[in-house]
Amino acid sequence: MPFLVSGTVDALGAGVDDVAVGDRVVGFLPMTGTGAAAEYVIASAEILTGAPGNIPLADAAAFPLVALTAWQALFDHGKLTAGQRVLINGAGGAVGGYAVQLAREVRAHVIATAGPRSAERVRAAGADEVIDHTTTDVTAAVTEPVDLVVNLAPVAPEQLGTLIRDGGTLVNTAVWMPAPSDEERGVRGIDLFVRSDADQLADLAARISTGELRVDVAQRVALADLPALHARAGAGELPGKTVVLAPTA
Numbered sequence: 167m168p169f170l171v172s173g174t175v176d177a178l179g180a181g182v183d184d185v186a187v188g189d190r191v192v193g194f195l196p197m198t199g200t201g202a203a204a205e206y207v208i209a210s211a212e213i214l215t216g217a218p219g220n221i222p223l224a225d226a227a228a229f230p231l232v233a234l235t236a237w238q239a240l241f242d243h244g245k246l247t248a249g250q251r252v253l254i255n256g257a258g259g260a261v262g263g264y265a266v267q268l269a270r271e272v273r274a275h276v277i278a279t280a281g282p283r284s285a286e287r288v289r290a291a292g293a294d295e296v297i298d299h300t301t302t303d304v305t306a307a308v309t310e311p312v313d314l315v316v317n318l319a320p321v322a323p324e325q326l327g328t329l330i331r332d333g334g335t336l337v338n339t340a341v342w343m344p345a346p347s348d349e350e351r352g353v354r355g356i357d358l359f360v361r362s363d364a365d366q367l368a369d370l371a372a373r374i375s376t377g378e379l380r381v382d383v384a385q386r387v388a389l390a391d392l393p394a395l396h397a398r399a400g401a402g403e404l405p406g407k408t409v410v411l412a413p414t415a
């Protein structure tokens with residue numbers, strides 16, 4: 167995703183006083199702009215927040231979109247609170263890693279689906295139960311209703327609706343398959359479109375700084391290799407988050 171940026175502030179526009187030249191920052195640029203695949207990027211100061219100090223600056227570009235998606239799914243839309251049960255379907259992916267950690271942090275009971283390549287990582291992230299979606303029918307494996315389903319997998323959201331208690335919520339990021347509501351049972355279906363939010367980003371960066379949240383980077387590639395990277399992504403050969411490194415001056 168070329169709209170995520172981390173770097174050092176090189177120059178300021180007029181009237182900017184909450185960031186300074188030399189600050190290490192991270193941000194989620196507007197998706198209507200030109201993106202961040204460059205040595206220098208112009209960004210509005212209000213979308214930037216301080217980068218966590220305990221990870222390499224370039225790696226900090228790996229978390230804004232996926233961590234914000236997880237946060238907004240669980241808390242803005244899902245209203246998840248302590249003691250509630252949440253099913254994170256597709257927890258083996260980049261968003262899922264943060265969703266499991268954040269849900270666990272508020273002391274929710276976390277049920278996660280993950281294939282064999284991801285199960286150990288998802289368990290380590292804090293899932294209470296891990297269901298192997300490659301061998302098990304998730305709708306049969308979840309025997310008690312959940313308060314919230316977060317669907318991150320290429321699975322039709324209506325398949326998961328029966329797992330939700332009356333009055334519960336289904337938040338879906340696979341927006342090409344809309345999440346249905348069930349008005350009779352008061353189940354809300356929500357299709358999530360992540361938004362840039364510097365305050366939430368600052369909160370997430372602080373959790374990374376203290377070690378509460380872990381940032382996973384699958385690989386790092388040079389900016390010059392971006393065309394090949396896009397080709398691999400297009401062929402579905404790029405799991406996890408890739409950090410693109412701009413050449414240093």
Ligand SMILES: NC(=O)c1ccc[n+]([C@@H]2O[C@H](COP(=O)([O-])OP(=O)(O)OC[C@H]3O[C@@H](n4cnc5c(N)ncnc54)[C@H](OP(=O)(O)O)[C@@H]3O)[C@@H](O)[C@H]2O)c1
Nearest residue numbers: 235256258259260261280281284299318319339358359360
């Ligand atoms: N709407 C938005 O604003 C927004 C924002 C961010 C992301 N998204 C979307 O949200 C989805 C998740 O994003 P991501 O970055 O986490 O993607 P990702 O890294 O590709 O992860 C998706 C994971 O789903 C798992 N999976 C595949 N088939 C499954 C199945 N049948 N049942 C359960 N899990 C299955 C796979 O993990 P295993 O290893 O366990 O098989 C895969 O790693 C993507 O579709 C992405 O496009 C939307």
